[in-house]
Amino acid sequence: MVTEGLVWLIIALPIAAMLVNGVLVRAFIGSNSPYAGYITVAAIAGSFVLSLMTLNKVMSDGTMHIESHDWIAIGGLNLTFGLLVDQLTSIMLVVVSGVSLLVQIYGQAYMHGDKSYTRYFTFMALFTASMIGLVLSRNLIQIFVFWELVGVSSYLLIGFWMDRPSAAAAAKKAFLMTRFGDFGFLLGILYLYSRNSSYMDIPTLYHAIETHEVAVAVATWASLGLLAGAIGKSAQFPLHNWLPDAMEGPTSVSALIHSATMVTAGVFLVARFFPLFEHSDVMDLVALIGGLTAVFAATMGLVANDIKRVLAYSTVSQLGYMMLALGVGAYAPAIFHLYTHAFFKAALFLGAGSVHHASGTFNMNYMGGLKQHMPRTYWGMVIASLSLAGLFPLSGFWSKDEILAHAAEVGTTTGSVVLVLGLVAALMTAFYMFRAIFLTFHGEWKGGGEKEEQDAEEQGLPAPVGNAHSHFGESPWLMVGPIMLLAVLAIGIGFFSNPVIDVGSIDKHAFAHYVTVENHEVFPHDADGGHSKADHAGAAPEFNSIIAGISTVLALAGIGLAYLMYIRGSISPEAMGARFQPIYNLIFRKYYFDELYENVVVRRGFYKYLADALRWFDEHWIDNANVHLSNWVSRIGKSGALVQNGQTQTYAIGMVVGVVAVVAAFLLWG
Amino acid sequence: MTIENVLLVSGALFAIGAYGVVSRRSLVTVIMSLELMFNGVVIAAVAFSRFTPAAALLNGDPLTAEAIRSALTGHAFAIFVTAVAAGEAALAFALVFAMYRASESVEITDAAEMKN
């Protein structure tokens, strides 16, 4: 029932929505038309339904085998494009289109009245189409094309409010930093292409790895390139500092891009090329980067004042978890965490938007006491935060726990190191999430947007951007509905899709089994029919009570500490900040990474040394070469002109000499 | 008197004429040297027709009047060249007069307006 054409339709519908919105609605109806919203929502709803149908098909029939189509065939260059619909794809399709659908519905209310409403929905459709295309790609070059498209859409959406210089700068920063990672990605692709151009096709690559055709060194270099791209796109250390700045875009954009979809593209890439990574030597590096990022970002989230930035750091940290999982070989737990994280993080971001709607600011120091005014948002965010902190029996618990359990099970040094890092990050995650919750919803109302502006004026600081009037009260249903739906999913989807025991008709570890054992291309069965490879990748993890216990205790400790500091007031945050002043400053300034990149790398290194050197070279050598060349030509011409002295007899001599020369040539060489 | 000797004489006359064209200052003398060159060429043509049998006969064509007459091609050439040289000498001197009238001098070195 689900044919190739229908799968193409999953991409085609958002693209059609983008074109209709961009060309027809924008031009003829206006830049603030509600029809844009309807069209995008309808298209993405269609994609979602088709994605569910595809998931159903893949669940029952296995990977869809679809032929590749020829794309470019010039000389020795033979590129194809096509669809790869395996288990991983089907899961990602549902996640991307589902979260996108909810965000679009939310966006209709959030962006209501914005003067570029149409443009917003156009770009949202473009982004969704790009992301769907990315997960459906069968060919590495095709992945790269959609990867870049995702980057472009992200740029357009982050810089959506173009008249704010900070937004434009943030969009540029995001694009450039991810581009830097993409450079590594491209090098990896080219290297792989140079080894064998048929490796561009992913199933062919899987097969080649399985038959040990690909050398470890080749796999290592290629994986390093792909890892560079993933680091850029998923904001891992060291290319992480674009993500907090990217919060300049509308909150719904952050909900879609920076929680569920674009940033997970990096994790998706590593998962897609999991056999290649396993075959290479970079797995430890992946795990360490992931673990380091998890802790690193969590520390910055502890002291942030802007609620969206807290969520951004949280995203980076959770992505670190996913990378960590992939690095220790826990494929299924990583995908599981990606899937659950999408739901609760999206819920949190949408909730933050709702909070902004009510309080007029994003700065948590000016909020407080909103619990009475917006109970639904409050409960939604609390549930999502509990899930994020990893409390039994919510989704986050299961997925995070499996990752940590697998890390413990692997037993290598790297595994132990990242286990400890993961546990530390879990403690910090719980703390900062609940600090955010308590500052926002509990306590007393501290004035909101208006007060923040007043304070800024008094202190002579520039006015904070994006502030609006606060109007207490719950946000409209279009906004609250998705939040609540996502919160419900955040409760239950974890357990019910991947239970540790058989629950009714759902088999034990159904999800893990689905993405590993049933994916024959990536995890081929052994000769005797067993599936040891899949088991290594987390097909059927045993429930590790010790780890589960430790992580729960840490989560509760974090929540408790936050409670003590922000509700009871037993420990004063200011006093703690003063005692650890140097560390506090370091973290608050984001470890001075921005300054490092901006001043040292760009200004000193690039501008001064590289660009100036090239300019000197250009002026002194190349321009000079030009000038000298033209002088030389001119001089030759002038000396040539001396032959023309106007004397007829000179010309006659010339003729004579010429004739003699020709005759001599004939005589001598006849 | 073999053909080579006659050609030698013709060549010498041509060379002397060439020397005169290139190294005389007065335009009139240059034209005179030019006429010498013409003569040298014509001598060669006539020599060819005297010493070389008709081309048609050499090819083995049958003996016809035209074939025999073709031995006189050189003479016809000479007639035409003489006619042309006469006309050309007349025009050349007309040019010399015109130059004389315009600038009072008939030295070639003064006719250098096309310099560079």
Next chain:
Amino acid sequence: MMEVSSLTTFAFWLASAMTLGLAVVVVTQKDVFRAAIALAGSFLGVGILYFILSAEFVGVVQILVYVGAISVLMAFAVMFIQDIASGSRPSQGRVIGATAAALIFAALAFTAYNTEWSSIDDITDPVAVAAMTEGYVEVGTGDYALISGEAPTDSNEVVSENRGVLVDSTSALGVMLIREYMLAFEIIGLLLVAALIGGLLLMRNPPSSSKTEKGDASA
């Protein structure tokens, strides 16, 4: 090879010496009038050469046209222009010229001596050979070309000397001009008319009406 008597050879070299000697005078004399006279003498020498080469008609034409007309034209020109004592270019011009001339001469001589000239011995057709070597041939009615051979004349010496050469070149040449070279003939006529008109045009007085009013200091 054609046998030529030593008398003819002697005459040939004498005429050549005269031609070449007077030519040298033409190109080296400072006095233009003397050069003009030497030129006439050179032309005369060339005419004699034509007679020696059995080209009687061409020789007559040479003397008539060159010596009779062109030399006179040159004399007129020299007298008209009053350009008397102008010699040759400065010395380095002469050296270059001499070098160029020597090169041309060398090329021509080299070519002449290294080419295989065809001769009467290369004719293969036996009839032609017979005609050229032995007999008097009358070819066709009213259309004849005489070849000397055992012709019914009494100058045997001349016959054997000029074996294979057309004796009556004038009539044959005339016929040829009208038959084979008709087009060229007519064009030469046209050319001479053009030269005539061109000469007149170049020589006419400039039209005085427009120039004098504008002030012809720049004329």
